[in-house]
Amino acid sequence: MSDGWEESAAAWIADMGDAGDFGRRFVMDAPMMARVRLRPWRRALDVGCGEGRFCRMMKTEGVEAVGIDPARSLIDQARALDPQGDYRVEAAEALSFGDGAFDLIVSYLSLIDIPDARAAISEMARVLAPGGTLLIANLNGFNTAGDALDLGWTTLADGRRAHAMDHYLEERSAWISWRGIRIRNWHRPLSTYMGLLLEQGLVLTHFAEPAARGGDPARTAHYNRAPWFLMMEWRKPDSGNQPGS
Template identity: 75%
Template sequence: MSDGWEDSADAWVASQGEEGDFGRRWVMDAPMLERVRRRPYVRALDVGCGEGRFCRMLAGEGIAAVGIDPTVALIDHARRLDPGGDYRVEAAEAIGFDGGAFDLVISYLSLIDIPDVATAIREMTRVLAPGGTLLIANLAGYNSAADAHGLGWVTLADGRRVHAMDDYLEERTAWIEWRGIRIRNWHRPLGAYMTPLLEQGLTLTHFAEPPAHGGDPARQALYNRAPWFLLMEWQKPRAGSSSGPTGRA
């Protein structure tokens, strides 16, 4: 079954440009790069890289980045925008690299597009070198449980604008549409991500719900009234060490 990405690729690229949409440019780019700059990473894998915008940002930091995405049209765009980059048509659930190939693996707002997230997390962990970092930005479950077409905002009888959600614990998909884009996203409660990450023996080293820090004031206020995104940094234990009761290394 189609997830809409092939048909929406051109509209997606047009919506992002080089600076990204509001959420990337004014909310997530800065904290993501701040985490990347904390360590001297050499080789990164961007899982669900889309048109390759963050791969290009990683290259600007001196990191050799490989981008993978299952959408052929998006990878074609990435290659045109960055002819010297390394972009491959691959699904997160079947990453075509040897174990331990990367010291940094990134999922930048891609987990919500992945059907089998537990397998994807297992694959991302497999290709991560011991001591390496898995850096995740994701749409907050509070947000994805809301009506995507109204961005969760409703008007009460007294005129107040509030953010509403429902069925938070129910894992489900929904079609969302904006600016000529029509794609299928997954809503999952936070535990649906935390459990497989912990089962891989990873250690959570950073968690944040970043606020908007610029851009249009009205949109900034909207993004800061409800938790829009979350950021997680996980570390894979070094060889010979153990992590919790599973003893995985």
């Protein structure tokens, strides 16, 4: 069954442009890049790289990045925009790389698109080198548990805008459509992601719910009424420092 990404690739590429959408450009790019700049990385993997935008951003910081995505049309665009880059058609649930191949793995708003989060997180942990970092940006579960089209926002009978959600603890998928894009997103409570990451023996070293900065003031204010995104950084313990060792 299609998840909509191949069919939506052209509309996604047109919508994203080179700068990215509002949430990436004015909310998540700066804090994500700040974490990337904390140390030199030997080799990075961008899981769910789409058209390769964040790979290209890391490349400007001197990071050798490999991008993978299951949508061939998005990988074709990534290769066209960065002919010297390394972009591959792969699913996160079955990575072709050897154990410990990367010291930085990035999942930038891609976990919500992956049907089998357990398999994907297990694979990311496997190819992460001891001492390496898994950097995750994801939609906040309070949003994905709300109305898929408006990310939880609703208008009350008295005209006030409020953030609503339902069935937060139930893992489920929903189809979301905007500007010619129609894709399947997954809602999972934060506890599900935390549990899967902890199962892999990873250690949480950073957590944030970044605020919007810059851009249209009205839109920035709307984004900052409730946290749209979250960011987590997890470290894989060194071989001689595994939990319980």
